[in-house]
Amino acid sequence: MSRALHRSSAPIVGAGxxxxxxxxxxxxxxxxxxxxxxxxxxxxPADAHQQGATPAPGTPVASPAATLRxxxxxxxxxxxxxxxGGELDRDAAEPLALLISGDPARVSGFEELAGIDDPSTxxxxxxMSDDARTVVDDIVRYWYLGFFDGKPAPNRAEIFFGLPVWxxxxxxxxxxxxxxxxYWASExxxxx
Numbered sequence: 142m143s144r145a146l147h148r149s150s151a152p153i154v155g156a157g158x159x160x161x162x163x164x165x166x167x168x169x170x171x172x173x174x175x176x177x178x179x180x181x182x183x184x185x186p187a188d189a190h191q192q193g194a195t196p197a198p199g200t201p202v203a204s205p206a207a208t209l210r211x212x213x214x215x216x217x218x219x220x221x222x223x224x225x226g227g228e229l230d231r232d233a234a235e236p237l238a239l240l241i242s243g244d245p246a247r248v249s250g251f252e253e254l255a256g257i258d259d260p261s262t263x264x265x266x267x268x269m270s271d272d273a274r275t276v277v278d279d280i281v282r283y284w285y286l287g288f289f290d291g292k293p294a295p296n297r298a299e300i301f302f303g304l305p306v307w308x309x310x311x312x313x314x315x316x317x318x319x320x321x322x323x324y325w326a327s328e329x330x331x332x333x
Contacts, residue, residue: 208239208243209238210241210248211238211241211242211248211252212238213234216234216237216238216251216255216280217234220234220237222260222261223261223277223281224280224281224305226308228308229284230300233296233300233303236294236295237280237289237294240279240283240289240295241279247272247275247279249270249272250274250275250276251276253269253270253272253273254269254277260273260277284304284306285304285306286306287300287301287304
């Protein structure tokens with residue numbers, strides 16, 4: 142780091158020795174930090190995610206591509222029943238299966254859903270477990286909004302304009318991640 146710092150001519154007296162004082166500028170700080178990042182990367186163990194940190198469901202660490210724990214065809218069938226119409230993109234079912242596979246509770250909920258003849262009926266929805274209801278919500282939000290677990294799905298940009306919501310309504314208000322400005326920040330007044 143001393144190479145990244147400039148030594149000025151201002152003397153510092155300490156323990157009887159005269160030493161030049163380093164002058165740290167923003168440019169030198171950023172340069173030194175950029176040089177330190179590759180060094181720090183070599184210090185962090187490659188398996189740091191296994192040392193106590195719990196990866197979020199649906200992340201590549203939590204659900205690697207090789208770990209598909211649910212049947213994609215069954216997911217596609219259940220999805221068609223829950224969405225209730227429109228044409229679903231079969232290619233978008235596998236990424237959804239990977240997201241569900243990343244969480245054991247969701248896998249269990251999906252297995253319950255796959256065993257129900259018609260999971261879209263009120264009786265089926267009332268009788269299912271919380272895990273199964275969570276998966277129902279995930280499936281419907283995925284196919285109509287491109288969301289999973291309350292966040293945009295990783296493949297949302299690729300699937301968005303093929304979602305069945307476009308056949309249901311001519312215009313869709315897009316949920317965004319930052320509605321804390323402008324008229325979005327204000328509550329809507331309801332009269333009546």
